[in-house]
Amino acid sequence: MRCTALLFLALPLAAQHADKSEPKKSHPAIGDSRAIAAGKARFATSCAACHGPAGEGGRGPNLHERGAWHPLDEEALFQTIRNGIPGADMPPTRLPDNQLWEIAAFVRSLTAPAIETTPAGDIAAGEAVFWGKGECGACHRILGRGGLLGPDLSNIGAQRSVDKIREAIVDPDADGFRGYRGAKAVLKDGRVITGVARNYTNYAVQIVDEQGKIHLLETADLRELQLSRRSPMPGDYKQRLSPRELTDVIAYLSRQSARPLPPAAKEP
Ligand code: HEC
Ligand code: HEC
Structure with missing residues (x-):
């Protein structure tokens, strides 16, 4: 009785463990800052005409937005670059494999989290x-x-x-600033509070000042509220x-x- 109970417990644990101890092998070019830089240069000549100079899209899709194209695993990405997409508007690329991998490394770097790449700096x-x-x-x-x-x-x-x-x-203004707008509030009693506006509604605004203090201000108490259009x-x-x-x-x-x-x- 006891034995079976233990087995039931042990099985899922073992399965989880196996998953973690066998990380997917990655091609050495993927995540390598030198390969990425070389791939970027090749991208400019082989791909930019359709995908934009920085991969931002044109005739072909934007390669920065994971959502816009289903991100392929690295082998599929490599094959896509080598063979193109038959029937669609994407031609095959005739370059040696190591150069194709450099391009794949560059394309991957556009969406991969920074922690997965070797940093170029100190x-x-x-x-x-x-x-x-x-x-x-x-x-x-x-x-x-x-x-x-x-x-x-x-x-x-x-x-x-x-x-x-x-x-x-x-x-800082390139892609909006997700809920961080510079704000200056002048209260009816003359006090001035500057910082970043959070949670702005018709009735109230929260301003976080440079000391990190949160001011909850009711619109009725304000003489003036300036919200910046730029990132702070x-x-x-x-x-x-x-x-x-x-x-x-x-x-x-x-x-x-x-x-x-x-x-x-x-x-x-
Ligand atoms: C003549 C235009 C053209 C060129 C040149 C081109 N592409 Fe594409 N690419 C496309 C189009 C169009 C698509 C979308 C095809 C589709 O509808 O699936 C695409 C799709 C892709 C995808 C997404 C594949 C998928 O299945 O989601 C990747 C990645 C890609 N291209 C990378 C590259 C790289 C890297 C190069 C250079 C080696 C390149 N492309 C050259 C037009 C081009
Ligand atoms: C005066 C305050 C201020 C200073 C100084 C400042 N930042 Fe920022 N930073 C912000 C605010 C506010 C945001 C959020 C709004 C935005 O994205 O622009 C931000 C956003 C960012 C982001 C994006 C965060 C994300 O989640 O995507 C990065 C990265 C960043 N800052 C790095 C830096 C670095 C590096 C420095 C110094 C070289 C710096 N910041 C100096 C206020 C500041």
């Missing part, structure tokens, strides 16, 4: 820029340290691709940071993940 130098010269820590929090005006970045490497992290830094994140980092510093800070952020690194992407 992580420790990027950490210093983040908390020092860049003053990113004034608004962003990582593992409990830092400011509260912007989103917590403790898991950003698992949430966004390297490209999206770069875009968020050099062009500074838009001039492309000028303020050198290309090297930018690459390093992206490398640092790409390592921020609540989950451990997948085996294929571990540093040597």
